[in-house]
Amino acid sequence: MKLNRREKYSIYAVSGLICLIVLIQFISPLIEKRKRLTRTIPVKSGQLEEIQLLKSKYDAMNRGAELARVQFSKREKDFTLFSFLDKLSDKAGIKNNIVYMKPSTSVDKNTGYKTSIVAMKLQAITLKELTFFLHMVETSKNIVYITRLSISKTGKKEPFINALLRVETSEI
Numbered sequence: 001m002k003l004n005r006r007e008k009y010s011i012y013a014v015s016g017l018i019c020l021i022v023l024i025q026f027i028s029p030l031i032e033k034r035k036r037l038t039r040t041i042p043v044k045s046g047q048l049e050e051i052q053l054l055k056s057k058y059d060a061m062n063r064g065a066e067l068a069r070v071q072f073s074k075r076e077k078d079f080t081l082f083s084f085l086d087k088l089s090d091k092a093g094i095k096n097n098i099v100y101m102k103p104s105t106s107v108d109k110n111t112g113y114k115t116s117i118v119a120m121k122l123q124a125i126t127l128k129e130l131t132f133f134l135h136m137v138e139t140s141k142n143i144v145y146i147t148r149l150s151i152s153k154t155g156k157k158e159p160f161i162n163a164l165l166r167v168e169t170s171e172i
Helices: 005-074 079-090 127-136
Strands: 097-105 114-126 142-152 162-172
Touching: 079 097, 079 114, 079 127, 079 162, 114 127, 127 142, 127 162
Parallel strands: none
Antiparallel strands: 097 114, 114 162, 142 162
16 A cells, blocks of 8 residues: 555654653653652651651660669669668768658659659758758769758757758669
């Protein structure tokens, strides 16, 4: 079958048009996908930075937890907060000024860690004695913290004060 020139050109034009349509069908999704990817890059970069920040915080918390575990392992086997404070008050020379020491414990529902608490009332002590006692408590290697402190004058002319303390430590 012989085609004239006009028919040949028509077939070439239709073939070219079909090739162009097929090419556009394949290229268009690629261009759209590239646009989507370029839009998501800043979002993903922000998420990556946030993940890196959270990882550094997590690592810092793990280091702190490991240091705490090491400190807890250095405690005496029979360590109790009550006896520790009793020994320190004797060392500070304020044992006779203790009105009461009330021990208690609490358990954190989320972590399951047990906290040992001692509420103390000291009466008619000097500020120097209190400072010495507080320093010994806070600088001990037993991870003991003073969480509450209330100081009041005794009302007498002497330089004595009364103090209410709440001392806490975690138990393993």
